[in-house]
Every structure is written in C-alpha cells, then in structure tokens.
Amino acid sequence: DTAVSQTPKYLVTQMGNDKSIKCEQNLGHDTMYWYKQDSKKFLKIMFSYNNKELIINETVPNRFSPKSPDKAHLNLHINSLELGDSAVYFCASSHRARQGSEKLFFGSGTQLSVL
Amino acid sequence: GQNIDQPTEMTATEGAIVQINCTYQTSGFNGLFWYQQHAGEAPTFLSYNVLDGLEEKGRFSSFLSRSKGYSYLLLKELQMKDSASYLCAVRDDAGFQKLVFGTGTRLLVSP
Numbered sequence: 001d002t003a004v005s006q007t008p009k010y011l012v013t014q015m016g017n018d019k020s021i022k023c024e025q026n027l028g029h030d031t032m033y034w035y036k037q038d039s040k041k042f043l044k045i046m047f048s049y050n051n052k053e054l055i056i057n058e059t060v061p062n063r064f065s066p067k068s069p070d071k072a073h074l075n076l077h078i079n080s081l082e083l084g085d086s087a088v089y090f091c092a093s094s095h096r097a098r099q100g101s102e103k104l105f106f107g108s109g110t111q112l113s114v115l
Numbered sequence: 116g117q118n119i120d121q122p123t124e125m126t127a128t129e130g131a132i133v134q135i136n137c138t139y140q141t142s143g144f145n146g147l148f149w150y151q152q153h154a155g156e157a158p159t160f161l162s163y164n165v166l167d168g169l170e171e172k173g174r175f176s177s178f179l180s181r182s183k184g185y186s187y188l189l190l191k192e193l194q195m196k197d198s199a200s201y202l203c204a205v206r207d208d209a210g211f212q213k214l215v216f217g218t219g220t221r222l223l224v225s226p
Contacts, residue, residue: 042216048213
C-alpha cells in the first residue's frame with residue numbers, strides 16, 4: 001500500500017557508470033518530482049513533471065535525465081556518475097490542485113554512493 | 116534569490132515546549148510548509164501556512180508573519196519520538212508546487 005515507492009533504496013557504484021532510479025506513485029497525483037538531499041541534509045528540487053510534461057528543471061547537469069512514461073511514474077537516469085553525485089535522492093508527488101495547501105508525499109529515498 | 120534560514124540544531128527535554136524558527140527571503144511567496152524527517156526516512160508533512168497567524172494541530176502549531184518573512188513551529192509536550200529534523204519550506208510559485216527548503220533543524224529530545 002506504499003503511496004510513493006522508489007527503487008533501489010541503496011545504490012553503490014563506480015565513477016563513470018550509468019544508473020537509474022525508478023519511482024511510482026499510486027495516489028492518483030498528476031505531478032511528480034525529484035529532490036536531492038546532500039550530506040548536509042539540504043533538500044533541493046531537481047525536476048518536476050506534470051502529466052508527463054517537464055515543468056521544472058533546476059540547473060541540473062544534463063547527465064541527469066528524467067523520464068515519465070505516464071503520470072504515475074517518474075524515473076531518473078544518471079550518466080557518467082561523479083563523486084559529487086553521492087546523495088540521497090527523493091521522489092515525491094502531489095496534485096496540482098486549485099488550493100495551495102496541497103502537500104508533497106515523498107518516497108523513502110535512494111542513497112546513492114559513487115566510489 | 117532564495118534564502119531560508121533555520122537553526123542547525125536544538126535540544127530539549129521530554130515534556131517541554133520548543134520553538135523552531137524559520138526566516139525566509141524568496142522571490143515569491145505562496146505558502147510555507149513544515150516537514151518532519153526522521154533519520155534515514157522520508158520527509159512527512161506537518162503544517163501549512165499561507166495567511167498570517169497561528170495554525171494549531173494537536174501538539175504542533177505553526178505561525179506565519181509574511182511582512183517579517185518569519186515562521187515558527189511550536190512543539191508542545193515533547194516526546195522522544197519528536198527527535199527528528201524539521202524542514203521549513205516556502206512555495207514560491209503558485210502553479211507548480213516548487214518548494215524551496217531550508218537546511219533543516221535537527222531536534223534532539225532527551226529524557
């Protein structure tokens with residue numbers, strides 16, 4: 001019954017590799033996000049999709065490519081991984097509602113370690 | 116630019132009251148959120164303010180002053196399980212739910 005699920009939970013890989021993180025939500029939301037949380041616990045938005053359309057792209061290197069096959073899924077592919085990519089990546093979803101109080105629901109996070 | 120400031124760490128005793136402050140300077144303002152994040156877990160929603168004043172929800176209350184760019188989260192009757200990070204986030208875009216987060220305040224509740 002997990003609302004926002006992302007896999008894998010842990011990802012350890014070598015520099016230069018390509019990896020993907022998958023995210024799925026069963027809340028019927030139309031907007032999904034990727035956030036990055038660094039070692040200082042600072043949570044920063046990377047991308048947002050609304051109904052499969054990219055609406056937020058926050059100066060993220062183009063080694064990062066989000067893909068949304070449908071509004072319930074938003075995957076993140078990372079090419080040529082670098083040491084600085086090590087962080088926890090959170091997927092989230094919300095409904096782009098008329099009321100402003102619509103909150104984000106986060107997945108449990110993917111801890112990426114680049115060696 | 117976007118700037119959201121919170122104290123890095125706070126400590127308090129079980130049963131006490133603690134106030135976590137947040138000041139913000141953002142290009143726009145369409146609401147302020149507080150999230151709780153336990154170590155190794157996802158952030159979870161606590162409260163939302165868009166108008167000035169106090170919003171109360173059980174042991175937790177959140178206050179907003181838009182003219183001062185200031186909010187606080189008040190936690191009463193602290194319990195050990197309240198030990199977590201508390202993230203202040205401002206929504207600066209009315210349409211797309213873009214939340215700008217502060218660095219969070221780590222609260223440690225001791226017996």
